[in-house]
Amino acid sequence: MFEILTTEQMYEADRKTIEAGTTGDALMENAGAAVVAEIVSRWTPSSVTVLCGPGNNGSDGFVIARLLRHAGWSVRLGLLCDADKLTGDAALNAGRWDGAVERLSPALLVGADLIVDCLFGAGLARSIEGELAELVCAVNACGVPVIAVDVPSGVDGNSGEVRGVSIKADVTVTFCRPKPGHHLLPGRILCGQVVVRDIGITNQTIRDIRPSLMRNEPGIWLAGIHWPSVDGHKYHRGHLLVVGGASMTGAGRLVARAARRAGAGLLTVVADPSALPVYAVDSPGIMTAPIASLDDLLKDCRHNALVIGPGFGVGDETCSRIIPLLHYCRCTVLDADALTSFAEQPSTLFFAIQGPTVLTPHEGEFARLFPDIEGDKLSRARAAAKRSGATVLIKGGDTVIAAPDGRAAINAIEAPWLATAGSGDVLAGIIGGLMAQGMEMFDAACMGVWLHARAGADLGPGLIAEDIPEHLPVLLGELWHALPK
Numbered sequence: 001m002f003e004i005l006t007t008e009q010m011y012e013a014d015r016k017t018i019e020a021g022t023t024g025d026a027l028m029e030n031a032g033a034a035v036v037a038e039i040v041s042r043w044t045p046s047s048v049t050v051l052c053g054p055g056n057n058g059s060d061g062f063v064i065a066r067l068l069r070h071a072g073w074s075v076r077l078g079l080l081c082d083a084d085k086l087t088g089d090a091a092l093n094a095g096r097w098d099g100a101v102e103r104l105s106p107a108l109l110v111g112a113d114l115i116v117d118c119l120f121g122a123g124l125a126r127s128i129e130g131e132l133a134e135l136v137c138a139v140n141a142c143g144v145p146v147i148a149v150d151v152p153s154g155v156d157g158n159s160g161e162v163r164g165v166s167i168k169a170d171v172t173v174t175f176c177r178p179k180p181g182h183h184l185l186p187g188r189i190l191c192g193q194v195v196v197r198d199i200g201i202t203n204q205t206i207r208d209i210r211p212s213l214m215r216n217e218p219g220i221w222l223a224g225i226h227w228p229s230v231d232g233h234k235y236h237r238g239h240l241l242v243v244g245g246a247s248m249t250g251a252g253r254l255v256a257r258a259a260r261r262a263g264a265g266l267l268t269v270v271a272d273p274s275a276l277p278v279y280a281v282d283s284p285g286i287m288t289a290p291i292a293s294l295d296d297l298l299k300d301c302r303h304n305a306l307v308i309g310p311g312f313g314v315g316d317e318t319c320s321r322i323i324p325l326l327h328y329c330r331c332t333v334l335d336a337d338a339l340t341s342f343a344e345q346p347s348t349l350f351f352a353i354q355g356p357t358v359l360t361p362h363e364g365e366f367a368r369l370f371p372d373i374e375g376d377k378l379s380r381a382r383a384a385a386k387r388s389g390a391t392v393l394i395k396g397g398d399t400v401i402a403a404p405d406g407r408a409a410i411n412a413i414e415a416p417w418l419a420t421a422g423s424g425d426v427l428a429g430i431i432g433g434l435m436a437q438g439m440e441m442f443d444a445a446c447m448g449v450w451l452h453a454r455a456g457a458d459l460g461p462g463l464i465a466e467d468i469p470e471h472l473p474v475l476l477g478e479l480w481h482a483l484p485k
């Protein structure tokens with residue numbers, strides 16, 4: 001279950017389930033019961049305040065209030081609108097609630113041991129403002145644990161962005177599948193721990209909706225790994241060319257090390273002759289070649305993959321070096337200086353991209369290459385992939401990977417230790433190494449991000465970029481041993 005559903009797809013899943021015979025009322029009862037199960041597993045009966053909005057998120061709140069009261073909790077409930085304004089399932093569940101319905105105000109927070117946030121979920125349609133915004137701030141300041149239903153109120157479920165202000169939850173219970181806003185920043189932080197609960201929507205219903213967004217986990221790319229075969233040899237594992245800088249050799253060396261650890265069969269660093277000895281002494285297992293020979297090397301189809309950018313230098317010379325290389329349609333990773341160099345002429349780059357290509361910008365490089373593409377990270381990555389014809393990977397705590405055909409994935413592993421010099425070079429190397437072995441570009445980008453993030457999470461404090469390639473055998477071994485034999 002790697003799928004991430006947009007809020008529209010979630011409404012569709014609800015609708016299809018209701019059409020198939022389950023009532024909306026039953027779905028909502030299941031949703032409320034799932035939240036209550038989570039509450040009673042974490043907290044002992046005490047005083048709880050349930051904050052309800054005017055829609056079905058508020059309707060969940062009425063269910064939760066009723067079930068908690070039956071379980072012996074002392075429950076206060078506040079409603080944003082008059083109860084007689086409620087319609088549909090919300091009116092139904094309000095009618096089943098036999099306690100008082102108070103007006104929403106900070107007074108509801110006094111004496112509460114737990115707050116349940118049911119103000120807005122998927123239906124958040126605009127910024128939270130005025131007195132309601134003040135209440136949200138009061139909730140965040142009162143120091144009482146908060147459990148949010150579906151999403152913390154104020155977080156846009158599709159983008160993870162905050163509309164006005166947002167509840168900061170300790171736990172968020174969502175239904176069926178996570179939404180983009182649970183994984184994209186800042187939503188991910190505002191959710192606290194995310195718990196996904198079944199409410200009776202079948203896996204087949206989700207498959208019918210054909211979600212194109214996934215959580216980046218091995219299940220989405222494991223089958224695409226090209227493991228070496230017993231009768232294989234190193235040429236079957238690809239020959240990667242790493243174009244290294246003349247003076248900033250550290251970046252190219254990190255790329256090379258990571259690509260070899262990721263499994264590239266052979267690796268040649270191509271660089272200015274003055275720098276070749278530095279690359280050569282770094283690792284006995286690599287080959288080196290002068291940059292003047294790059295064109296000839298690419299004419300030999302055994303050199304099937306290329307990483308260029310890290311430490312290469314920014315400028316027109318880099319652009320004129322890269323464009324002819326792209327005509328060979330080798331598996332290519334363009335990173336760092338290879339991206340920034342095209343800031344003045346991005347369309348020249350996009351026009352030249354014909355083969356399997358992965359672009360790995362951080363936010364700054366992305367803004368230089370796609371200055372007119374705005375919006376949340378997921379939408380921007382998708383738009384950039386469509387425009388460039390490349391797989392685009394926007395780095396960060398919530399790395400997003402998008403393919404030109406519309407597939408996308410979001411990293412879900414927290415690894416803040418990766419924010420260190422050289423870490424991006426290693427990522428480019430891993431992806432290049434995987435593509436050299438024949439892995440499809442989107443899968444390779446996703447797997448590269450996963451390996452990188454897992455290494456970051458496993459190694460933790462004190463990590464430096466050089467550690468990441470050395471941890472890859474552990475992770476690759478884990479994947480290999482998990483395969484059905």
Ligand SMILES: NC(=O)C1=CN([C@@H]2O[C@H](COP(=O)(O)OP(=O)(O)OC[C@H]3O[C@@H](n4cnc5c(N)ncnc54)[C@H](OP(=O)(O)O)[C@@H]3O)[C@@H](O)[C@H]2O)[C@@H](O)CC1
Nearest residue numbers: 014028031055056057120121122123124125126127128150
């Ligand atoms: N369908 C099902 O079967 C199931 C649904 N489920 C639950 O339903 C939730 C979705 O319910 P929903 O679609 O009613 O939207 P919801 O989040 O309650 O908000 C809409 C209301 O808020 C209002 N409003 C919006 N923004 C506002 C603002 N900034 N400031 C002020 N008002 C604002 C908006 O007003 P309007 O824009 O119409 O003027 C409207 O009245 C979903 O998250 C899940 O919890 C689950 O139980 C599973 C089964």
Ligand SMILES: [K+]
Nearest residue numbers: 117120151153
């Ligand atoms: K909520």
